Amino acid sequence: MANELIEVKVSVFVFAGFVIVVGLVLILLGAIVTVYFSSWINSIIDNKIILRNGSQTFGWWRKPPVEPVIRIYVYNVTNPEEFLYEGKKPMLDELGPYVYEEVWEKVNLRINDNNTITFNQRKTFKFVPELSVGDLEDVVVVPNIPMLSATSQSKHAARFLRLAMASIMDILKIRPFVEVPVGKLLWGYEDPLLKLAKDVVPKEQKLPYEEFGLMYGKNSTSADNVTVFTGGNDIRQFGLIDKFNGLSHLTHWKTEKCNRLNGSDGSIFPPHITPNTTLYVYEKDLCRLLPLRFLQEVETAGGVKGYRFTPPKDVFADVAKNPENDCFCPSGPPCSPNGLFNISLCQFDSPIMLSFPHFYLADPKLRDAVEGMSPPDPEKHQLYIDVQPQMGVALGARARIQLNLAVSQVVDIKQVATFPDIVFPIMWFEEGIDHLPEEVTDMLSLATNAPPIARAVIAYGLFALGIVLLVIAVTCLIRSSGRQETLNLEGTSHYVKPEKKPPTTTGHPDATNGHTNGKGKTLETLNPAFVGGPENGVTNQ
Secondary structure (H helix, E strand, O other): OHHHHHHHHHHHHHHHHHHHHHHHHHHHHHHHHHHHHHHHHHHHHHHHHOOOOOOHHHHHHHOOOOOOEEEEEEEEEOOHHHHHHOOOOOEEEEEEEEEEEEEEEEEEEEEOOOOEEEEEEEEEEEEOHHHOOOOOOOEEEEEOHHHHHHHHHHHHOOHHHHHHHHHHHHHHOOOOEEEEEHHHHHHOEOOHHHHHHHHHOOHHHOOOOOOEOOOOOOOOEOOOOEEEEOOOOOHHHOOOEEEEOOEOEOOOOOOOOOOEOOOEOOOEOOOOOOOOOEEEEEEHHHOEEEEEEEEEEEEOOOOOEEEEEEOOOOOOOOOOOOHHHHHHOOOOOOOOOOOOEEOHHHOOOOOEEEEOHHHOOOOHHHHHOOEOOOOOOHHHHOOEEEEEOOOOEEEEEEEEEEEEEEEOOOOOOHHHOOOOOEEEEEEEEEEEEOOOOHHHHHHHHHHHHHHHHHHHHHHHHHHHHHHHHHHHHHHHHHHHHHHHHHHHHHHHHOOOOOOOOOOOOOOOOOOOOOOEOOOOOEHHHHOOOOOOOHHHOOOOO
């Protein structure tokens, strides 16, 4: 019986020990899943989004399955004569939007050996009358940008050159303001000054276009060769520009930092973005990297959560407010006024300055110099990009930029002698993506929502199972111990202790069943063979 109890007890202890080990292993696995699951998912995402020919990500990057829209607003000058000859402020009438649908595609792809891809960007624009307020035949009055650019550039030239320019403009009947249909203002019209420059300017100094238009040459395949990283070597460089037309840096600005090109084109960014991340976008027309910083969390109509990034408020600030912008002022001081960015070095020295629409975040004096411009509204005029942080995919965007002409008064040229120094608003646009296709949002939603749920289910499941096994093991040990105590008590209650014999009395016949030798000693004592009487063959005589 005792051996059986020992065997049972050993079996219980072995079973309980095994269950405890399994339970602890499960709890440990749950802790490992809690700590490292996100890293495993990130590794899977990194591997999937690398730009590989034939992959889904590559296809979406090459030809984005989105419907970009650009809305263009033109400032029509309603009092050009009063402004020129009576000294009144220019009265502006904002026309638009003139809406175009876009199709983006990367063509002439060359996959390089160093995990980069070179391509040319193709953009096509289609006017959408039903979404527009106005028609492309609307005639507007705007500053004559080619003429005013030429006169402003001649301000520091020799006087006889300015007088010669005035004579030429008089002969060609060039005026400071032009009347032109919106469609031609955007896509190009023949300008007599440009036509003259084509014939007389040396070949190496000729402009790369024959007509003037605010969007001239953009409805086509760009000749710019753009090389971006695939992310194959370093996922932190995924989608970033390596070279632009063979150059890794611009040449316009003072420092290496300000000449950098290693930003995104705005469609994809390196994954694993946090609110502390600063994103950088490079666009040729901006002539620099544009930093973007976290503003707020957002959620798309499809339920995909993302982060909204927008330029810092001092991105176009003057040097006094943002000393880092000194590198963008190679010819100053003076430098650009607060809220403006001078891109003349990228625009053949034309005095073009960029700002946010309605001079948002700019010096109020700029808006006070004109009439008819409403106060800026962040909801309508702030630039932003919404990004899915895990994969770095743009969920939506509003690229809002205003084009301005910085006119300098030149008294020796009679046509502009009364044109004061002014930053003249020309137009502004809003280019963006309203929504993503369902197939894209489904994938992004899965990438966003599934991993946290899976981690919680797996981790909590392992924790729960491990704890249950520990409870079972402890319960078995307690019950085994209780059973052992019960068996011990039962064994004690069935044991009968033998009675002790009373002491013998000398000479008394009854003391030892009457077997005496007459001297008071029993026969059993004298002869061990004599035990008990007749049963052993011993009788009294």
